[in-house]
Amino acid sequence: MTLTIFLLTYAGMALGRIPGFRVDRTGVALLGAIALLVSDRIAPEAAWMAVSFPTVALLFGLMVVSSAFIVSGFYDWVARWVAGLPLGPRGLLALLIGVAAVLSSILTNDVVAVAMVPLILQLALARGLNPVPLLLGFCFAANTGAAGTVIGSPQNMIIAQGLNLSFTGFMAAALLPSMLSLGLIWGVLALVYRGKWLQAPVAGAAAPSFIPFERLETAKAALVTLVVVIAFMATDWPRENVALGAAAVLLLNRRFSSTDMLAHVDGEVLLLLGSLFIVNAAMAATGLPQEMIAALRDHGVDLAHPMTSFLTMGVLSDIVGNNPAALLLTPYLPRTDPELTGAALALGSGFSSNVVIFGSLAGMIVVQTAQKHGVTISLGEFSKAGIPVTILCMLLGAGWLLFLMGA
Numbered sequence: 001m002t003l004t005i006f007l008l009t010y011a012g013m014a015l016g017r018i019p020g021f022r023v024d025r026t027g028v029a030l031l032g033a034i035a036l037l038v039s040d041r042i043a044p045e046a047a048w049m050a051v052s053f054p055t056v057a058l059l060f061g062l063m064v065v066s067s068a069f070i071v072s073g074f075y076d077w078v079a080r081w082v083a084g085l086p087l088g089p090r091g092l093l094a095l096l097i098g099v100a101a102v103l104s105s106i107l108t109n110d111v112v113a114v115a116m117v118p119l120i121l122q123l124a125l126a127r128g129l130n131p132v133p134l135l136l137g138f139c140f141a142a143n144t145g146a147a148g149t150v151i152g153s154p155q156n157m158i159i160a161q162g163l164n165l166s167f168t169g170f171m172a173a174a175l176l177p178s179m180l181s182l183g184l185i186w187g188v189l190a191l192v193y194r195g196k197w198l199q200a201p202v203a204g205a206a207a208p209s210f211i212p213f214e215r216l217e218t219a220k221a222a223l224v225t226l227v228v229v230i231a232f233m234a235t236d237w238p239r240e241n242v243a244l245g246a247a248a249v250l251l252l253n254r255r256f257s258s259t260d261m262l263a264h265v266d267g268e269v270l271l272l273l274g275s276l277f278i279v280n281a282a283m284a285a286t287g288l289p290q291e292m293i294a295a296l297r298d299h300g301v302d303l304a305h306p307m308t309s310f311l312t313m314g315v316l317s318d319i320v321g322n323n324p325a326a327l328l329l330t331p332y333l334p335r336t337d338p339e340l341t342g343a344a345l346a347l348g349s350g351f352s353s354n355v356v357i358f359g360s361l362a363g364m365i366v367v368q369t370a371q372k373h374g375v376t377i378s379l380g381e382f383s384k385a386g387i388p389v390t391i392l393c394m395l396l397g398a399g400w401l402l403f404l405m406g407a
C-alpha cells in the first residue's frame with residue numbers, strides 16, 4: 001500500500017497533475033501525504049517529525065527577505081535600469097543573464113523570476129524587441145546561477161540542510177561552474193536567435209506598471225540580507241534561526257503591512273515540501289529504498305559516486321521536479337565528502353532544468369507570464385535553445401566534478 005501511494009505520488013509529480021482533475025503538483029503531494037495518514041501507513045506523530053523544520057523555516061525566512069525587495073520596488077527599479085541602458089539586443093541579453101544569476105544566487109531563483117519576468121516581457125514589447133530570447137536567457141541563468149549558493153534555490157537548501165553543508169564549502173564547490181554556465185547560455189541564445197532580435201511593437205500592449213522605488217526600505221532589506229550572508233559564512237548559528245530572525249526584522253515594518261509581504265511567500269512550495277517529507281518518510285520506513293540502493297550498488301550503479309549522483313539528479317529533476325528530486329535522493333547519499341556530493345546534486349539539478357518548460361518553476365513562470373501578454377513560447381521553442389544549453393552545462397558540470405575528484 002505504501003509503495004503504491006508513493007509511486008502514484010511521484011507519477012503525479014512527473015505528469016504535473018492528476019489526469020482528469022485540476023490538481024497540480026502541490027495537490028498531488030498533499031493527497032499522497034493524506035492517503036498515507038488516513039490509511040495508517042504513517043502515524044500522525046511520525047508524519048509531524050518527518051517534516052524538516054530547519055529546511056522549511058530556512059526557506060520561509062528567505063522568502064520573506066526576498067519579498068521585502070518586491071514590495072520596496074527594488075526588482076522594478078532593476079528592470080527599468082536595465083531597459084534604460086543604451087544596449088543592443090545581445091548586450092541586453094548578456095546583462096539580463098548576469099542580473100538573473102546574481103539575484104537568484106542571493107534571493108532565491110523562483111522568487112526572482114516571479115518578480116522580474118513580467119517586467120522584462122513588458123519592457124521588451126515596448127522597445128520592439130523579440131522577448132523570447134531575453135526571457136529564456138533570464139530563465140536559464142536563474143536556474144544555473146542559483147546552483148552556486150545554498151540560498152539560490154529551494155533544492156539547494158534541501159541539499160545543504162540534508163548533508164549539513166557549510167555556506168562557504170557549498171559555494172567553493174559549486175559557484176565557479178555555475179558562473180561559467182552564463183557564457184554558454186549567452187552563446188547558445190545569440191546563435192539560435194541571430195537575425196531574430198526585433199519585432200514590430202505589439203498593438204495595444206500595456207505599459208509596464210512599476211511599484212514605486214523605496215530607497216530606505218530597499219537599503220534596509222539589503223542590510224538584513226548582508227547580515228544573513230555574513231552569519232551563514234562566518235558563524236555556526238543555525239541557518240533557519242538566522243533566516244527567521246531576518247524575516248522578523250523585516251516584517252516589523254512601519255511602511256508595509258505584514259500581509260503585503262507574506263503575499264509574496266510561496267506557500268504552495270512550502271506545502272509541497274512538507275507533504276513530500278511525509279511521503280518519503282513513510283517509504284523509508286518500509287526499508288525498500290535502502291534495499292534498492294544496495295541492489296543497484298551490487299549491479300555497479302553506486303549513488304555514492306559524485307558522477308552518478310550528478311546524472312541521477314539531473315534526470316530525476318526533469319521527471320519529477322527539482323525539489324522532489326532533492327528530497328528523494330539526499331537522505332540516501334553518503335556524508336564522506338559532503339561538499340563534493342552537494343555540488344554534484346546542486347549542479348545536476350540546476351544545469352538540467354532547462355531541457356523542457358516544466359523542468360523548473362522558473363520555466364513555467366516564463367511561459368505562463370508570456371502567454372498572458374499574448375506571447376507564445378511553445379515546448380519546441382523552449383527546448384530548441386534549452387537542450388543545447390543543458391548539454392553544454394552538464395558537460396561543464398561533469399568536467400568540474402572530475403576536476404574536484406582528482407584534486
